[in-house]
Amino acid sequence: MELLHLSLVLLLISAQCFTSSLSDVSQQPKASALTVLEQTEDDVGKVEDGTVEDDLDPEDMEVFYPTSEWQTVKPGQAIPAGLHVRLNLETGKNEAKIPDDERGNSGLKYWKQGRRQGMVNTNSKSFTAEELKRALKLMKQEGNIEVEEDHQEKVRKTFRPIKELMKDFEAMNVMMETDMEIINKLIDKFNSTSATLEEKIGALYDLEYYVHQVDNAKHLVSTGGLQLVINALNATEPLIQEYAAFVLGSTLSGNPKVQIEAMEAGSLQKLLVLLATDHPVAVKKKALFALASILRHFPFAQQQFLKLGGLQVLRQLFQARGTESLHVRVMTLLYDMVMEKKLIQEDKDSSAQHKEKCRQYDEVNLLPPMLEQGWCVLVPKLLTSAEHDTREKVLKTMNLMMAACRDEYQALQDLTASLIMLRSEYENLAAEEQREGDQDGYFLGLLNSVNSIIQKLG
Structure with missing residues (x-):
């Protein structure tokens, strides 16, 4: 138990x-x-x-x-x-x-x-x-x-589904507009007879923002908006003329197809009229911008520019009182056109396309009429500017025209003295750059340009 x-x-x-x-x-x-x-x-x-x-x-x-x-x-x-x-x-x-x-x-x-x-x-x-x-x-x-x-x-x-968001947008009547739809509305507003001057200028101002893009510029052409802008260059209101030229210049920049359309629509003639007649400097400034946009890299337009007396128009603008702010722009435009042809001719490309381009530029004889109209004397006068950027463009243009203008340069009494003063100034500035460690600085480039001209004139 x-x-x-x-x-x-x-x-x-x-x-x-x-x-x-x-x-x-x-x-x-x-x-x-x-x-x-x-x-x-x-x-x-x-x-x-x-x-x-x-x-x-x-x-x-x-x-x-x-x-x-x-x-x-x-x-x-x-x-x-x-x-x-x-x-x-x-x-x-x-x-x-x-x-x-x-x-x-x-x-x-x-x-x-x-x-x-x-x-x-x-x-x-x-x-x-x-x-x-x-x-x-x-x-x-x-x-x-x-x-x-x-x-x-x-x-x-954290995030709501896209279907819910779309429903909310529809409820609020919010619509996503494309650039082209916006351009259409701006054109309609500008072309409306009931729109005020302020509304028209606002439409042109907004339109300029969109036409920088190539596709938007082409759309402006296809809808007839480009023709409306070109016609506005003849408007009686200076502000309309100014902003229309601004839109035109932005539309043409780097857009060959639109350049052709603008030429056929008579834009070149209207721009030269604005530059040749009595208009505010602000209008002429935007017109010069549009003129440069249609001429650059477009030899046919350059030929027509010479035939229409465009070089004489620029010469008058260069000499007119009150337009000093435009002188550098005029000189830069002429320099670009001369340099374009020079670079094309020096290119060793043997393609058929390049040969055709050379043929077109051969018909643009810009330098001879420039010499005849006294540009050899007009350009060096800008060396008196206090702006280094202006001097740089003048020195480049003088070097480019040296072969044809050498005798005229030598005949200018004050030119040699001005070049010597510039050389002394840029020697000091270049030396200061080098002391700061910049061995290939901006002022050294200007000094080299001055020395090149002095050497060629000696």
Whole structure:
């Protein structure tokens, strides 16, 4: 009887230990046989004996490696989820093994708990480098998927779907207009008989912003807007003339097809009339801008410019009182046209297209009439300007015209003295540049231009 009583007591104690053991197993959310940290694949290859240190939990340092046989679980060892666990009644210790239905697998068992994850090799107590790399790659992929899902969820919460936005826009009667639709509205406003002067000027001002783009400029031509702008050069209001010339110049810039359309619409003649007749300097300034836009890189327009007496118009503008602010612009335009032809003729391109271009520029004889009209004397007068930029353009133009104007330059009494003064000034400025470490500075270039002219005149 006493033996039976003793057996019952031992049985109760064993049952209590077994229950406590199962409770411990079920309450181990951090249990792992191997915890893999964020590390490179090279680091993975250095792992030996199947152990990896993890600084997060000291208890993870003691790892239980299950097999197909029952093994004793030491106190403090972490048991991977999914194992069979029992209490050995003879020894009073916990034991665990791999379930019988998983014995034939690859031996690598993965587990995950919250943000922590790992794996256990159920076939042996060590991992090969390839096994670790494969496990790490799998866990990184799963981590990326989680990050991507988190990002998508954040985007969904932050931004509204496009369909909802479109519905809101429709409810507010908001319409997205293209540049061409805006241009059409501006043309209609400018052409409206009920529009005020201020509204017309505003339409031209806004239109100038859009026609810088090649496609928008072509659209202006196709809708008849370019012809309206050209006709506005004859308007009685100076502001309309000024802004119309501004729009025209911007439309023509770097746009050969529009240049042709403008020539056929008679824009060249109207611009020369504005420059030759009594108009405010602001109007002439914008007209000169439009004239330069239609002449540059367009030899046919340059030919017509000479036939219509354009060079004489520029000469009168150059000599008129109150137009000093336009003199440099006039000289720059002439310099550009002479240089264009020079560069084309010096180009060694043998293509048929280049030959045709050379033929067209051969018919533009700008330099001879410039000499006849006294431009050899007019250009050097601008050397008295205090602006270095103006002097630079004058020196370049004088060098370009040197072969034809050498005698006229030598006949100018004050020219040599002016060049010597400029040389002294630019020697000092160039030396200061060099002291500051600029060995090829702006003023050194001006000094070289001055010395070149002095040498050629000597």
